[in-house]
Amino acid sequence: MSTLKKAGIAVLVIILVLVAAGWWLMRGDTADLTVAAVSGSDPVLAEPEAETFPTIAIARPVGWPDGAAPQAAAGLAVNRFAEGLDHPRTLYAMPNGDIIVAETNRPPSEGEGGGGITEWIMGLLFERAGAGVPSADRLSLLRDADGDGRAEQRHVLHEGLSSPSGIAWHDGRLYVANHDAVLRFAYPLGATRVTGDPVKLMDLPPAGNHWMRNILLNPEGTRLYVAVGSSSNIGENGMEAEQGRAAIHELNLETGRSRLYAQGLRNPNGLAWNPWSGELWTTVNERDMLGSDLVPDYLTNVPVGAHYGWPWVYWDDVIDERVKAPMPSFFTQYTRTPEYALGPHVAALGMVFTQQGARMGPAFERGAFIARHGSWNRKPPAGYDVVFVPFDARGNPEGKPVPVLDGFLTGDGKTHGRPTWVTFDGTGALLVSDDTAGIIWRVIAPGAAPAPAQRLNRGEPLPPQRELRGDPARAFDNPPADLAPGAI
16 A cells, blocks of 8 residues: 555544544534423532533524414414514504514624634624624614504614613603613604713723613613623633622612612523512523523513622522632632523523513413523524513512423524513513514414502511520521631
């Protein structure tokens, strides 16, 4: 055998070995648990399996054929409220029935993804997932003046924004959150154009891996809550880069002062007031690269001062051993357990509670509707749907998520679209934005009576404790492990 032929065979063997090694490293992790098993108030938590390379299973958006639509749950009907939009993400329902939609996408990268090969790979993933298009940076107004379930009017409300996502309105003032700042505009109800210059109310940490900034006003219109996601998966770029991130901020609109309202929320998105308890609730996207079964995204209440553990722990006290930053002392003694798991990697985004006038039928009369945008790193894919989380009479979630709108996945590695945000229109129908398809879907139970007003639970406050009861020394009978004799 000639030397040249031997060299050729050697090169071929090396190539085959490299291909096999690449396949082995990139094969990813197939889920052992169902999404339902990792959902609810008591989810199954698998043993973590740290990944050197993330599992990648992106469903490529291909759009919807003419006349096609997602599959609605029994008793519900779905139609196209609006289409031909440019990457519609968030929706906001005005008091007069107008719908404001943010046509938006992530801002241009400035190296926050880590730069080099990491940023290049992330760019490829975003493009394949339908998120690689430039941001239109526009707010549009949709109006269904005749109430037939289709928006016959579309107006450009405002342009020239910077990756806008958060939208709120109160008393002639429109609040908009760009990726890097909260702005306020004068905007009278019913106007089809925002004129005049904005007032900047608050700077925000810009961009990062999670660029959306949802906002919510309190019922009195005096406080604004701003959700800001982390710039990384588990703080791998250093915790200095996470200042003001993975948190919900509270902005006092009367004084202009802001504070961190809650922390340790890797990527909070949907914000809403629980109509039965009056509490602030949010959806949160949890961390990646621990396998297809971990970690579940979640829905939870957010008391002031709460910390949900990111990046050091998840689901109350499960320590993430990959995190390099030192964990604060006594950390697991005060981290909170999320209220309700929504499944691993489902990318829970928009959320809205059942409200007065909703026409979704008795099966959906008390609970929260949530858009699950869909996974990019789970095998098989998860999410790509809208679900309903039932709540009990006290305002607590129960049971498992109930399908409301699905059929987005084609079954062959593609998806027609990706549900992103939810709100109710003036007729009581649920609107769902589908960003990669450029469509707003409308879901309603034909013939259903409007839901009554949700009643806030009220009770007598407990009397104040005016004396110390019990023996304080008993606290040392069963001390925490890190304070036990010999541990220090």
